[in-house]
Each structure stands twice: as C-alpha cells, then as structure tokens.
Amino acid sequence: MMRRRLLYWITALGLGTLILASTGYAQTLSQQVLNLLARTNTWTADQTFDNLTITGVCTGCGGAGGGxxxxxxxxxxxxxxxxxxxxxxxxxxxxxxxxxxxxxxxxxxxxxxxxxxxxx
Structure with a gap:
C-alpha cells in the first residue's frame, strides 16, 4: 500500500491566528494551543518545531490584484x-x-x- 503525504505551509500571523496556505481558511488558536505546539511556556515569533515554522509574517499573501x-x-x-x-x-x-x-x-x-x- 502506498502512503500519500500532503505538505502544507503553515504561517502564523501575529498572536493566535494560524493560516493554512493550501486551503485559504484561517483558524484562530488560543495562546495555550500555540504554546503547546511550540513546546514552550511563552509565545515568541520565529519559532521552529518539527516541520512547522511560525514567523509572524504572511509569506503567502499576494498584494497585487483584486476586484x-x-x-x-x-x-x-x-x-x-x-x-x-x-x-x-x-x-x-x-x-x-x-x-x-x-x-x-x-x-x-x-x-x-x-x-x-x-x-x-
């Protein structure tokens, strides 16, 4: 049996908002959930754990176009x-x-x- 693995880029914007770039849906997370994900007691930007990087910057946002x-x-x-x-x-x-x-x-x-x- 072949196992398929989907890769998602996840970027945290500010405190408590997590964007899944592959779907465009946003989900608000509590401070405690972010701390649990980061395996720390305090939230700071630019944390990397497992395959998830939280930078506090929107890397997948397009600024051009609209309407x-x-x-x-x-x-x-x-x-x-x-x-x-x-x-x-x-x-x-x-x-x-x-x-x-x-x-x-x-x-x-x-x-x-x-x-x-x-x-x-």
Whole structure:
C-alpha cells in the first residue's frame, strides 16, 4: 500500500491566528494551543518545531490584484458558422458555443490556402 503525504505551509500571523496556505481558511488558536505546539511556556515569533515554522509574517499573501468582473461577452468569427449562447454574462452564467445550422450543400474543407494540383 502506498502512503500519500500532503505538505502544507503553515504561517502564523501575529498572536493566535494560524493560516493554512493550501486551503485559504484561517483558524484562530488560543495562546495555550500555540504554546503547546511550540513546546514552550511563552509565545515568541520565529519559532521552529518539527516541520512547522511560525514567523509572524504572511509569506503567502499576494498584494497585487483584486476586484471583480462585472460582465463577460464572447464573439467568434465567422459569425455565420457558430451560434453563441449566454453572452453577455452579468453576475453569473455560462458561455456556450455551438455549430449553427448551415445552408444546403455547404462543406468545410481544407487545407487552409491549398489549391488543386496535378500529381507529377
């Protein structure tokens, strides 16, 4: 049987807040729990024990970006071949692209740019 091991980077921010970077969820810990984890009687920053390092600094925080998208639309070319559904999306939704109903005797052929030639 193969044993799987998941690795999580854990960073403590200030006193009593522990962030699990892999999940994005925060859990507040009491002073006593932090002391128990650190195997000491007092809490100080920059402690390392087992495979857990508490630095008091957010190492996984991204400072750039933010905000929301308010509208998304899709266009395709040539428009006569494709049918677009769900555009524009405002709030939530799904964009859909399908082959439109084509006229009789229409054929899609390739190669692109190739012309007929006589075999040698």
């Amino acid at each position: 929301t998208v308010t509208s998304v639309a899709m266009t395709v070319a040539p428009a006569a071949i494709f049918d677009i559904g769900g555009t524009p999306i405002v709030g939530a939704g799904t964009l859909a692209l399908s082959l439109d109903t084509q006229a009789n005797n229409l054929a899609f052929m390739g190669p692109n740019g190739g012309g007929p030639s006589v075999p040698a």
